[in-house]
Amino acid sequence: MKELPLREAKRTLSAVVDASEHGEPTMIIGHGRPAAVILSHDEWSRLRSKIPSFVDPLLAMPALAPEDLPGRRPARIGHAGFVD
Template identity: 55%
Template sequence: MKTMQLREAKAGLSALVDAAENGEPTIITRHGKPAAAIVSMDDVRKLHPDKKPNFGEFLLTYPGGIELERNPSSLRDVDL
């Protein structure tokens, strides 16, 4: 993995994007400290998948399981 200063990355951004598409990520540093990385979209999709579970799927992932029972008693009478 290459490391490059921000000012160098600005000058050669097209080359960095081409390298990322070919599977060669680059770390960009600012003042000598890692600040960002240029990676391929395939790597981004692995880290942040687009599909998010809906609320029902989320509840079903509960490790204890969910047991729902309907109360068989009759409804109470309401005077209108």
């Protein structure tokens, strides 16, 4: 992967985008550390499709009946009305 300082990436943005469309992503370095990666939309879509949604596992859980849940003790009220 090619690395470019932010200033050079700004100056050569068209070439950076063209390179990404031909399969060569570019890491942009800002303030001495990696700041961003320019990659093609196709590659971004491919990577994004591999990341599961946070909601998917939750929706896949079986439904629980109230009797399946553990019992709870009532809250204890301490001095000045605060819960211990």
